[in-house]
Amino acid sequence: MFGPHQKIILHLLDIPKMADALKGVVMELQDSSYPLLDSVVATTDVQTAFLHINVAILVGAFPRGPGMQRKDLLKVNVSIFKEQGEALNKYASRDVKVLVVGNPANTNALTALTKASDLPTANFSALTRLDQNRAQSMISEKVGVSVENVNNVIIWGNHSLTQVPDVNHGYISNYPQRDLVSPIKSAVEDEKWLNEQFIPLVQNRGAAVIAARKLSSAASAANAIVGHMRDWLLGTRDGEVVSMAVYSDGSYNIPKGLIFSFPVTCRQGQWSIVQDLKISPFIQAKLELTTKELEEEKQVALSFLN
Structure with missing residues (x-):
């Protein structure tokens, strides 16, 4: 995760x-x-766990049970991440890098951030790298190339069923032959599949894993955690864009104060949101849906915090 x-x-x-x-x-x-x-x-003991730590990976969260509404899930998790945010604020290193994995990850991260008021908002993130990995794997299978050749697929928004996988800025290297580069949309050559099948497949992949193995993602989530933290601390490669849910600064007209998945690059332990990408009307409509969901979650979480 941090190099060899x-x-x-x-x-x-x-x-x-x-x-x-x-x-x-x-x-x-x-x-x-x-x-x-x-x-x-x-x-x-929370104090012992958080004392002087440089990296916090918050995996534990209360899972949604049968008949449980999302509001009920948020209420239980607010109490968990309130405590962890307070502990980070009191005991952790001031440059601690916090990655929230436990769902609902975006809003859990916002809860922890809110209670860690002495720490910079840029210290907090939530995991959408697993969604990015899933999306790139599906594209590689569709086109018939190695997944390492699939680059810069973006996940926007919430780590939920409203997340927005976006291939409009991605490309496939060494395709259709060595030393050539093709936009993903050109390589796939199937707009209907990208819009009607690919996006729901990515959005529902977590549920499909649970249905198959009766447990949520484990190895793939761990792999995504490693990739997220490695890039954050050691930096992304030149030309590489990765997806991280981070504190919105208003980019792409996303309201400030949400933990929202953006395309980012990382240098020297700092992430930066990639600017000036052209958003298609199709993707924009989906961004509005995931933004609305996150705003609603935020209001519910803050009502429990207050």
């Missing part, structure tokens, strides 16, 4: 009833003899 030479001290936090399972995780880490793992702090 950066040793880490890993802090693991869980709830008290999971303390024994946490010990088992530590045993497995020890038994793996990872050369970059300097030490492990396993705890159920």
